[in-house]
Amino acid sequence: MTDQSAQPAASTAESPKDVAGRPWYVSAILAVCAITLVLGGAWIFARIRSPFPFYGTAYDTPVQAAAFAGTDQDGRAFAFSPATDGRVTALFFGFTHCPNICPLSLAYLDKVRLSLTPAEQARFRVLLVSVDPARDTTERLREYVTFFGKAQGVRIPEPALSRVARDYGASYEKADIKSASEYQINHTTATYLIDAAGRLRVIWDYTQLPQIERVAADVRYVLGSAAQAGTPNRAEPLAQAGAHQTGEQP
Amino acid sequence: MTAPILPASEVAANLNPTLADLLALRPDPLMLIPALIVAALYFWRYVQARRTPEGRQRWPIWKAILFGLGMVLLLLTTQSRAAGLTSGSMALYMGRLMVLAEVVPPLLMLGIPWNVKLDARRGLGRVLGVLLDPWVALGVWAAVIIFWNVPAGFNASVVTNTAAALLPALYLLSSLMVWAVVLRPLPAVQPATIGSRGWFGLLAALPMMTVGMVWLYSPEVLYTPYVNALCLWNLTPLDNQQLSGWIMMLAGLPALALAFIQLFAWLIALADGGVQRE
Structure with a gap:
């Protein structure tokens, strides 16, 4: 663990939604972009390896x-x-x-x-x-x-x-x-x-x-x-x- | 589930490989070269840092040992013959991915020295601030687990088995993001509290645990690449699937346990804070 110190009680009410220091909706948009990049990248990679999307x-x-x-x-x-x-x-x-x-x-x-x-x-x-x-x-x-x-x-x-x-x-x-x-x-x-x-x-x-x-x-x-x-x-x-x-x- | 397909004769040539067979060297330059570059950079900076007392303090030997162990496991997992035999064993396939997702990343993260100076508003710090945002890490991790493991996702051809070659790298990178959020090695760009990291760890463990449970209790083989696999070690495809369920659940337990520890620490801090306010 690299956590240096416990946070004061006032901040413990934070949820995963706002811990990145940016508004939650910005984090959510970034997450959607990241997911799109990963899946889109995989799709492109798959099409490069096999231009046809085989069912089998x-x-x-x-x-x-x-x-x-x-x-x-x-x-x-x-x-x-x-x-x-x-x-x-x-x-x-x-x-x-x-x-x-x-x-x-x-x-x-x-x-x-x-x-x-x-x-x-x-x-x-x-x-x-x-x-x-x-x-x-x-x-x-x-x-x-x-x-x-x-x-x-x-x-x-x-x-x-x-x-x-x-x-x-x-x-x-x-x-x-x-x-x-x-x-x-x-x-x-x-x-x-x-x-x-x-x-x-x-x-x-x-x-x-x-x-x-x-x-x-x-x-x-x-x-x-x-x-x-x-x-x-x-x-x-x-x-x-x-x-x-x-x-x-x- | 997207097992790469090898010539059946290659798998059939030895259906009872020993540990030595599995660990026999089989270089994969796509993973080997980046791994060696990262390792060389790490140890070069480590040697530099050890020249000063301050450097020795923030970069103790045990961190370098853990990082080195992580790299050795990464190379064993990706540069061995085991990588080529996974089409004959879903359990071997999943065991390999779990080493990449649940063993190598925490070792590498724990190897990062304390007090890494990064500016959260520019350059690398800004990029890491985005990648280690819990929303981003959780989204990418869940996408990798769900799209590559849920049969519906596979059959939809969004991710066909032709993308299977990406999977080890994706498991490694997305899990590095998750473990970085949980262990918080770069506080300069990671403002999360221990409580939020506990909640995050709990959420991040759910997709994997769910998939593991489904495999464990499913009465039939769910993935077409394995229905007809000529299996290693005389296991049936269903045995392999259930074993994979166990592997996935056991591999996920340390992360889940850590999440609970963090949550309890957060609750204790919360309780102490309340007493102090009174």
């Missing part, structure tokens, strides 16, 4: 999404190689026995897809990576993803699946195990938006997905900004993406 949680520094390989819902070999086909990808980890979060996520993401223009839809895809390869056969995956629209299902056997999940910061574990084929899986519920240059741009929690318009705005921005976001390891310009839109990687 934006990656502070976009990082390259991890590549992986598996089998798609049609039993064909599938390889996710970010930045090779010019498409923007919404990727999430889930499983077909999931009672609530996964079907809702798929349904909302399909609504997001449908809210885009046909040209935008052609450059946007939804990927579900199964965290339950033991039960999620390709047939089951196909029924599941086609029921909820046009998502693609990917089955990756263990231990490759755990490596992929770890690369994306996702986790999963069996829970409520009743038998070898009867159990639930607790898993993280993020959807990762990967731009056409193969970089992770935004994460949405599933609780955010019902805000279709706001999620779609993030997707539109990433669809539009991918061409501007030059990265040294981008495989090809977005303008050429149309040539690679159909079919999966072999």
